[in-house]
Amino acid sequence: MPELPDVEGFRRFFARHAQGRRVIRVTAPDPQVLRGTSVQGLGRALHGRRFAAPRRHGKWLFAPTDDGPVVALHFGMSGRLEWSSDGSGRHRHDRLVFVLDTGELRVSSMRKLGGAWLARHERDLADITGPLGPDAKTATREQLAGLLAERRGGVKSALMDQAVVAGPGNLVVDETLWRARVHPARPAASLSADELAAIHRSLREVLEGAVPRGRVPRDDDWLTGVRDVADPRCPRCGAAVRSDTVAGRSTRWCPDCQPETA
DNA sequence: CAGGATGTTGGGTC
DNA sequence: CGACCCAACATCCT
Numbered sequence: 023m024p025e026l027p028d029v030e031g032f033r034r035f036f037a038r039h040a041q042g043r044r045v046i047r048v049t050a051p052d053p054q055v056l057r058g059t060s061v062q063g064l065g066r067a068l069h070g071r072r073f074a075a076p077r078r079h080g081k082w083l084f085a086p087t088d089d090g091p092v093v094a095l096h097f098g099m100s101g102r103l104e105w106s107s108d109g110s111g112r113h114r115h116d117r118l119v120f121v122l123d124t125g126e127l128r129v130s131s132m133r134k135l136g137g138a139w140l141a142r143h144e145r146d147l148a149d150i151t152g153p154l155g156p157d158a159k160t161a162t163r164e165q166l167a168g169l170l171a172e173r174r175g176g177v178k179s180a181l182m183d184q185a186v187v188a189g190p191g192n193l194v195v196d197e198t199l200w201r202a203r204v205h206p207a208r209p210a211a212s213l214s215a216d217e218l219a220a221i222h223r224s225l226r227e228v229l230e231g232a233v234p235r236g237r238v239p240r241d242d243d244w245l246t247g248v249r250d251v252a253d254p255r256c257p258r259c260g261a262a263v264r265s266d267t268v269a270g271r272s273t274r275w276c277p278d279c280q281p282e283t284a
Numbered sequence: 285c286a287g288g289a290t291g292t293t294g295g296g297t298c
Numbered sequence: 299c300g301a302c303c304c305a306a307c308a309t310c311c312t
Contacts, residue, residue, distance in 0.1 A: 023290045054308090081291080099291050100309080115309090133308050135291060152292095175301055184292085193290050238290070246290090270303070272288080 023237070024097035024136075025191030026158055026229060029081050031236025032095075032103050036076040036085060036127070039105045043122040044072050045087075052117040055131060058150075059140040067091040067140055068120070080154050080188025084147060091142060094150050098135025104128040158189035159229050163222040170210040170218060177213065177221070178206035179269035190225070192271045193238040193246050198225045200245040200256075205280045206268045249274055 024032070045068040050061040071087035078084070085093040095101075104113065107125035118129040118138050129138060139150045148154075156165050169187060173180040180186050181195045190198065199206050201224035204217055213221070232238045240247045245263070248254035254263040256276035264277050 025290055028290080096291085098307095099289065101291095131308095132310070133289090133291095135307065173301090179301080182291095191290050249290095271290095 023099065024081060024101060025194050025238060026078075026081060026189030027194070027232035027235065028102075028237050029078050029083055029097060029189075030159075030233045032097065033076050033078045033083055034236070035103050035105070036073075036083065039125065040073045040085070040120065040122060040127050041075055042072055043124050045069055046121045046123060049119045049121065050117065051112075051119065052134070055117040055129065055134055055137040057137040057139045059138070064093070064138070064140055067142075068093070073122075079151070079157050080184055081191070082151055082154070082188075086144065091140060092144060092147060094139040094141055094147060095129065096136040096139075098131060098133060098137070100132040101136040102130050104130050153185040154188040155184065155186045156188065158187050158194075158225060159233070161187055161222075161225075163219060166222045166225070167215070167218040170213060170221075173210035175210065176207045176269060177204060177210045178271075178273065180210040181221075181225075182269055182271065189229075192273075193249070194225075194228055194232070196249075196274050197228045197238065197245050200275060200280060201228060203279050205282050206273050206275055207282065245274055245276075 048061055048064045048068055050056060053061055068087060074086045074088050076083060076085045081096060083095040105125060105127055109126055113130055115130045115132045116128045117131050120127045141147050141150055170180055178195055181190050198221060202220035204221060238246050243257045248257060248263060256263055256279060259278050261276050261278040263274050265274055
């Protein structure tokens, strides 16, 4: 499920449990999630080192050690972190375990779409992540407007592209466009200054609401709250919510609040 | 049983 | 090169 708000929750979780803690050993109940490294490689790089403050960019979580190597985590569609102070309660989907001096931090992933990478140095992270736009939480209105203005495709496709702006996923984008009253298939380059401002403001509001919760809330005054109910109604105007595939992803929008032509 | 799920990548195509 | 579409990845759920 992880989008930016979820990963920000994982960052806080990582900081609470692992920051300043020493790595005793690394085990991989399912090494398939290790990308470009091995459990031996991770062990050699991390053994005896302490984790420093974790950082997030978009949907990536970076866990540097106090003197060099950095673990990069991406959670795919189903990843999350678990903590066990006494080593008990192992779960079937735990794929990677950092045994620390105070307990075990576990990377769990049902579908194994994400994974764990090892960077020798900070400067190697960009090779792992590929191109990433500015983080959605801090992107300025000018940045966002400029990036969208030079896109040729639809606005949902643009906002979903991590190289344009890093962090938004399917739920955040649908929620943002609903709040901004912009149809998801609108050509990005056709948006007015007012619409661009509304998208930026809405993106900030959605993230400010979601990040403290560590997820996109399923509140009933959010579009996400009616996403999967039968006969969904727009929480703002009561119109029947439309469902279709846009930019290759399942998409919800309100035909009254978000008309196709502005 | 078929289809879908909050993500990304690689191939083919225009 | 930019953008779209689709399949694939692996597992569970409706």
